[in-house]
Amino acid sequence: MLKALTKTALATAAAVVMAAGSASAYELVIPSLDYRTGPYSPNGIPYANGKNDYFTLINERDGGVDGVKLKVVPCETAYNTKRGVECYEKLKNEQPSGALLFQPHSTGITYQLIPKAAVDKIPILSVGYGRTSAANGKIFKWVFNFPGTYWHQASGLVKYIGQREGGMDKLKGKKIYLVYHNSAYGKEPIRTLEELGKKHGFTFKGLPVDHPGQEQKATWLSIRREQPDWVLMWGWGVMNQVAIKEAASVRFPMDRFIGVWWSGSENDVKPAGEAAKGYLAGTFHGSSSSQPVHDEIRKHVYDAGKAVDPSFKDRIGEVLYNRGMIEAMWVVEAIRTAMKIHKTKEINAEMMRDGLENLDVGKARLKELGFGEDWVAPVKVTCANHGGSGEVMVQQWDGKDWKLVTGLMAP
Numbered sequence: 001m002l003k004a005l006t007k008t009a010l011a012t013a014a015a016v017v018m019a020a021g022s023a024s025a026y027e028l029v030i031p032s033l034d035y036r037t038g039p040y041s042p043n044g045i046p047y048a049n050g051k052n053d054y055f056t057l058i059n060e061r062d063g064g065v066d067g068v069k070l071k072v073v074p075c076e077t078a079y080n081t082k083r084g085v086e087c088y089e090k091l092k093n094e095q096p097s098g099a100l101l102f103q104p105h106s107t108g109i110t111y112q113l114i115p116k117a118a119v120d121k122i123p124i125l126s127v128g129y130g131r132t133s134a135a136n137g138k139i140f141k142w143v144f145n146f147p148g149t150y151w152h153q154a155s156g157l158v159k160y161i162g163q164r165e166g167g168m169d170k171l172k173g174k175k176i177y178l179v180y181h182n183s184a185y186g187k188e189p190i191r192t193l194e195e196l197g198k199k200h201g202f203t204f205k206g207l208p209v210d211h212p213g214q215e216q217k218a219t220w221l222s223i224r225r226e227q228p229d230w231v232l233m234w235g236w237g238v239m240n241q242v243a244i245k246e247a248a249s250v251r252f253p254m255d256r257f258i259g260v261w262w263s264g265s266e267n268d269v270k271p272a273g274e275a276a277k278g279y280l281a282g283t284f285h286g287s288s289s290s291q292p293v294h295d296e297i298r299k300h301v302y303d304a305g306k307a308v309d310p311s312f313k314d315r316i317g318e319v320l321y322n323r324g325m326i327e328a329m330w331v332v333e334a335i336r337t338a339m340k341i342h343k344t345k346e347i348n349a350e351m352m353r354d355g356l357e358n359l360d361v362g363k364a365r366l367k368e369l370g371f372g373e374d375w376v377a378p379v380k381v382t383c384a385n386h387g388g389s390g391e392v393m394v395q396q397w398d399g400k401d402w403k404l405v406t407g408l409m410a411p
Contacts, residue, residue, distance in 0.1 A: 026346050027071035028064070028335060030055065031091040031099050033109070038078035039212045040237040042267050043320055045309070047105065048074075050324030052308040053301050053316075054293075058332055061300040065335045068345045071097075077109065084109030085116075092120055100335070100352040101125050103327065107185035110143075117142040122349040123356055127327045128153075128261060128284065132188055135387025137357065144356045144386045146330075147284050147377045148411070150234070150260070152390025154189035155411035157258055157282055158196050160394050161230050172201030175228040179219060179235065179243055182208035186234045189260075193232075213239020216246045224250035233259040240268035244276050254278035258394070265319040269397045277399040282392045284377040285326055287402040289317025293325070293370035319402060326376055329369060334359050357381055377408055 032052060035044035055072045064070055073094055075087035084104055092099045101123045104110045110130035117124045124143045126134075132151045134143035148156075161176065162168040178193060180186035190206055197204035205228070207219050213235060220243075223231060231252065233243055240263045247257055255278040259268065264281020294316055300306070302313045315321060338347045338355025347355070359381045363373035379388050391408040 026096055027069045028347070029071045029073060029094045029097045029099050030331065031087065031094065031102055032072050032074045033077050033084055033087050033103060033105055034074055035077050035079040035105065037076060038080065040079040043237055043265060044079065044105070046315065046318050046320040047324040049309045049312050050321035051328045053297050054325045054328035056301050056306050056308070057297050060304060060306055061296065065332055066339060066345055077106065079106055081106065081108040081112055085112050088113055088116065092122060097346070098349055100347065100349055101331065101356070103127070104130070107188070108183065111184060114140065114143055123353040125331065125356065127330070129185065135385060137383050137386040140386065142353060144381065146379050146381055146386065146388030148390035148392060149387045150188035151192045152387065152411040153260060153282050153392050154192040155196065156390070156392035156409050157232060158193070158200070159409055159411070160406065162200070168200055174202040174230070175226070176202050176204055176230045176232065177223065177228040178204070178206045179231060179233045180206060180208055181213065181235050181239055182210045185236065189234055209235070209239055212237060214242055216242050220246040220250045223252060229256065231257050233257070233263045235259065235263045241271040244269060244272045244279060248272060248275035255280065255396070258282070264395060264402070274399060276397055279397045281395055283319070283395045284392060285322055286375045286404055287317065287319050287322065287395065291370055291372050291375060296370060326371070329371065330359065330361065330379065333361050357383060357386070
């Protein structure tokens with residue numbers, strides 16, 4: 001009798017172990033290269049929170065993607081290229097699935113990972129940043145930079161300026177300057193702006209600002225002296241808020257000062273106070289926390305005690321939080337696409353590449369996901385075009401909130 005009971009107990013225990021093992025045997029590994037420390041952490045924190053909260057929502061509300069949990073593995077880069085590469089090497093073989101993709105969140109890290117990705121066959125997703133030419137999917141098979149590149153955005157912002165001036169022909173004789181972060185990131189739009197200057201007859205001039213961007217007196221004195229008609233900015237971190245303060249000090253009109261979509265968050269304008277009112281920036285989505293997906297995150301992530309940063313609840317809806325959340329949504333939808341293509345839930349990085357290359361998130365799907373059909377730029381990726389449509393919206397700071405002043409504009 002005792003032997004029979006012992007056998008039964010052992011069999012039951014073994015069954016429990018096997019069941020537990022099978023329930024968690026396969027997870028989808030998503031490395032999270034974050035920068036919650038360092039000079040750019042004020043921007044890195046809301047972006048990382050938005051991204052991680054959406055992944056948590058998928059796990060907590062839906063039980064993962066089609067029942068397969070996401071294993072999000074954070075790695076701190078401090079926005080440092082060397083540390084970003086170290087994170088890549090550390091996590092590329094993370095079990096059980098291996099890294100499905102990497103999201104570097106830095107142009108410098110992206111440039112270093114592009115050649116590695118082709119060898120290791122792990123896709124790189126650099127949402128709206130990184131190497132612009134990587135939008136050519138026939139050449140850069142493993143890199144994706146939708147919904148638009150810096151070339152797209154430079155073109156779109158010049159188009160907006162043309163509209164404000166009364167037509168593209170009115171740009172002839174105008175002066176458009178670029179205040180840019182003196183790095184690979186900041187230099188990306190220069191060639192495009194030079195060519196557009198030749199095409200439309202405006203004078204272009206680039207004004208570099210060295211990292212981290214706190215010294216800009218000479219730059220803005222030059223702008224006051226030369227009086228350009230418009231100033232564009234490719235900045236990041238403290239550089240943006242310093243530039244806005246300096247622009248105000250030389251009385252440059254804020255409604256003729258336009259930042260790239262990485263120069264248009266609450267962190268960039270609030271330090272300047274009332275002086276920032278009227279400042280413009282590119283974007284590919286709306287601001288606010290009023291979309292259905294925000295309510296889902298509050299319910300299933302924050303109220304359930306699952307948030308990566310519980311203190312952030314009142315800041316849900318900030319520009320960079322929303323952007324991280326949207327990026328995570330595209331990753332999840334690419335996973336779904338890969339599963340459908342390959343008819344398996346146990347996808348790997350090569351399958352994930354196919355999911356990204358066939359990603360199609362239109363207005364109807366955005367509405368289903370709780371993002372609002374006109375709140376986020378639709379994305380459709382093809383083999384030839386990994387950069388998306390490149391459409392850009394322009395938003396304006398009204399002293400309290402960001403408000404969209406255009407719809408999506410084709411570059």
